[in-house]
Amino acid sequence: MSGDMILFFILASLSVIFSLLVIFPRNVVHSAMALAATLFFVAVLFLTLDAPMLAILQVLVYAGAIMILFLFVIMLLNPAALEGRRIAWWTLGSLAAVALLLELVSLFFYRPSPSGQPPVAAAFGGPETLAQSLFTDFALPFEIASVLLLVAIIGAVALAKREG
Amino acid sequence: MAPLNYYLVLSAIIFAIGVAGVVIRRNFIVILLSIELMLNAVNLTFIAFARYLGSMEGQVIVFFVMTVAAAEAVVGLAIIISIFRHRRSLDPREMQLLKW
Amino acid sequence: MMEQFGLLRFIPLIPLAGAALNILFGARLRPQFAGFLACGAVALSFLVSLAVFWLLPASGVFRDVLFIWIDSEPFKAQLSFQADALTAVMLLVITGIGLLIHVYSLGYMGDDEGMTRYFAYLNLFVFFMSLLVLADNLLLLFVGWEGVGLCSYLLIGFWYEDHTNTIAGNKAFIVNRIGDFGFLLGVLLLFWEMGRQGVWTLNFSELERAAHLLRPESVTLITLLFFAGATGKSAQIPLYVWLPDAMQGPTPVSALIHAATMVTAGVYMTARLHFLFSLAPATLAVIATIGALTAFFAATIAVAQNDIKRVLAYSTVSQLGYMFLAAGVGAFSAAIFHLFTHAFFKACLFLGSGSVIHALGGEQDMRKMGGLRRYLPTTYWTYLVAALVISGAPLTAGFFSKDQILWQAYASPNGSTQLWLLAWLTAGLTAFYMFRQLFMVFHGACRVAEPAKARLHESPAAMTVPLVLLALGSIFAGWLGTPDFMWGSVWDPWLQSVLGVQEAVDDAAPGGELFLMALTLGIAALGFLLAFLLYGRESRVAERIAATTIYRWLAHKYYVDEIYDCVFVRPFTACARWLAQIFDPGFIDGFVNGVASTIRAGSLSWRRIQSGDVQHYLFAFLAGTLLIFAYLLGR
């Protein structure tokens, strides 16, 4: 087993463990922290897939901004009451999720998977190549995305503002 | 190098965990967190395919998914705040006005 | 020979900017300033038009492409302007006469509250009208065509507090819609027929090149539809009824829109598309007949009207009939020539009547006027000149242009004696009703009521100067197109590049034309004499005539409005009422409500499934996804 594979398995098992830690704890802050950790490990996985720019963006945007926003809101609301857990509902939901997982996996193995990665240019996944795509072929979606963010800002302010 | 399917299976696992979280947890914030989890699983798939196809499109899509996720989180949290202000609760079962 | 000429766009755009400024900021400007702004815009436009006229080479075309408007292969329409000889003439009329009337309006509307609105509309009209004549394709022309209709509607109903004005505006708009519908159908049919020949275009020059490809019967249908549009806009039988009512608007508007420019759009369009009309002899015959009939018919009505502006309105209809008669016999150049001269003298007449109305504080009934020449000398003299011109006094513009039409009606290959006869009789009637009006208004005893009489005054210089200029123009404009036995015409060669060479009038010596001229002069003189005898001095004959049945018929305009009301309007409203009060609530609502209540009954039991818990929905969604995946995998 090569070093790459070992690295992959370590990262994969860490991400799965922390993903599970997102949905199980009763404490919302623990969930959020677990998600932040998952995001961080997924970012490292991005690095192994030659996507350094997106790995950094993942840390910067997801872990650094979105998750902080979550924590911020959790602290602001400080929800006290803990939810009840009905066994039947949990079992049903978990079974459905497992079924989904099995179906997805069998879908992936429906056809043989390509083994090994094709060689890519050194700059693949770097800021230049990403920017090249974004500002040429995807210029319009890029602009629309900026409008979307603006709309989200205004929407959030309008929603969260106290009346009167 | 790990084969493509490994990454796909990993993202399927994370996605399924996210789905389970959305369905079983009775807490808006955790539901939102689980949605982020699902989005991330999909991002991982995109990036893996981008790597194996040697094309930047997958990464570009992930960029846009991040944008959308940011917008979604912001608006979702704003909705949660305003709901919490009215109901003092984060339980989705308390919000059942839209029925019948 | 096409030449790019970037100034062209400024002719419509400057008035548009003026209108926009007045609409947007008018409320904050002093009303006087709004007027000056509008005048300045049109003056600039006029200067540009002069430049275009001056620089335009003999048989050249100026083009100015702004941008591609519609790009849908294989069809492409540009927002582009073109100016050839015909357009140049029209531009001069629109901006030149328009400028004079703008200036006149400064005096006429000086104390009106809605001045900024008025000038904004007026500028907007100049914009649309110049767009209409500058358009290089039918679509753009149609934009202008509808735009001027809109401005006409806005200005007829300008004093909207008075309900009759808005009714008149509506009438103009609706009647025009009928014609426009025909016009639009014509455009579509032309587009389709051309497309079937593989030429997807509405551009004039390209159409002209491809016109010979069309089948004869489709050309006839297309041109008839176009002419239907022209009858609406240019007030021909059967759609002329809106024009007399349009006199509800301010008088300068009547002069500009409903006499000099907009109503001539139909004539312009006919001339612009002459290459199509020339291919359809049947349509030409229809046009000539309708033109002659309209000319005569409207003139007879004008004889018995007592409203000073209505006389002029019917006169306008009658003169437009002349123009269509000319177009109908293939003498497009003569039609445009009459359009040109008519713009001068009819504008002059309208503005003169406006001056009278202004002096009398809004009175329009000629029976309450009389003897005004002492109080309004300038108005009187210009009015007299214009009346002489329209009646065809020798060596004036009306004389030349009308005789050209009469001569063509008689002698051109498409003409006939009957057409000439109608036109000839109309010439007599024209002289009669014009001088009847002149005598009733300016001569005889003063019948003005006392309080108004004390305030009688000549109008301010802003109004009289345009009057004088227009009167001078009325006299001299005609010298551009004298018959061959004088110094000939500079007009026809000028338009030749656009309208083609006039077909030579065969088997006619100059003597024939001279003879016809004499006949026309004769009947005009007869009309004048009759008017003098009946109205020019104290006499009781007029009252006795007024009591006759035929006079009553004429005064009521042959009851055409009432007939239209009975035949079209009433059945239509009855039908609409039935639909609204019986069919819609009973049948349609019954059906819709029935469907709704059936579904409602069915859904009462099923709606419990909607628990309101978003996670139940999510679970259902997940289950569905699982099933679909399972199906896909199992396949």
Add this chain to the structure above:
Amino acid sequence: MIIDLGIIAAKVFLVLFMVLNLAGLLGWIERKGSALIQDRIGANRASVLGFAGLGLVNTLLADPIKFLTKEDFIPPQGDRLLHTLAPCLALFPALVTFAVIPFGDVLVVGERQINLQVANLNIGILYIFGMASLSVYGIVVGAWASNNKFSLLGGVRGAAQMISYEIAMGLSVIGVIMAYGTLELQQIARAQGELFWGWLPAWGFFLQPVAFLLFFTAAVAETKRTPFDLPEGESELVAGYHVEYSGGKFLMFFVGEFAEIVTAAGLITTLFFGGWQLPYLMRDGFHFPWGGALLLPHLAVVVLQVGAFTIKVLFFCWLQILLRWSLPRFRYDQLMRLGWKMMLPVALVNVVVTAVWIVLRQQLSVKP
């Protein structure tokens, strides 16, 4: 292979050693500096074996002993796990950020070229921002885990403040990135060795003065020090987010803050003041604009470079301490207004102006 690993380990060790020691040193400098400014004597009580004369050495020894021997207190209702995790989360980003800051040009030893930088990432600046954005966790988590309303308020304040100023900071750096056309810090440092008009060093400060002011302000705000110390704000929140911390964990917060100061100073130096560049010092020695040259051996050049970098960093550390003891604290609404309504627009304008300048320069093809 082994040697390469060894060199990397040596660089990591060197940087960590320098940063941590400088952080500790700054603790003493701060006390002495504040005493200087407030006209008093300051930290002079620590004595080793009754000998109090060597203030610096004594304090450096005494401080850790004091901290490490104190009780490590966790509030009873607090979250044990997160309470312990928080200081690590606070210290970690401050330490790893320095990895991409170059402290010298290439050192040539025999055949081997050693880049004087721990990791030469081609997205160096973004890496710094990514790590810096993680430093919020320490505050937020620590504040929440303490189960104390003062610390929670401090944490909320801190999170909002850091996110707000991160935006202005990022936008201000975009101007620099555009000016130099790279995200690599080593390249940025190298580009600053050029000269304008033959005599003025092409430092970022001269190219992007507005960006420097914005970046410096934002950096001070990021370190949460006066005048931006609202999250701590002794007079309002006792000690803010670390009010429930003591002993070694507090020390980690403390050192983390000073490490952030050092990192900020390093970044400012690298982005705006030439990094390891010394004016007119080329690879083979000094070349003065007024003619004349002073050729130096390679090792001397490298030493000069590292020395220049160190002195610049120390200067900016000192400047931040000076600021802290000179300025009064903002009010929270003023802080937010400054961040969102002043710095953000100015930074945006700076980006646009820089873009216009670059386009103009390309059009006119004039250097620079």
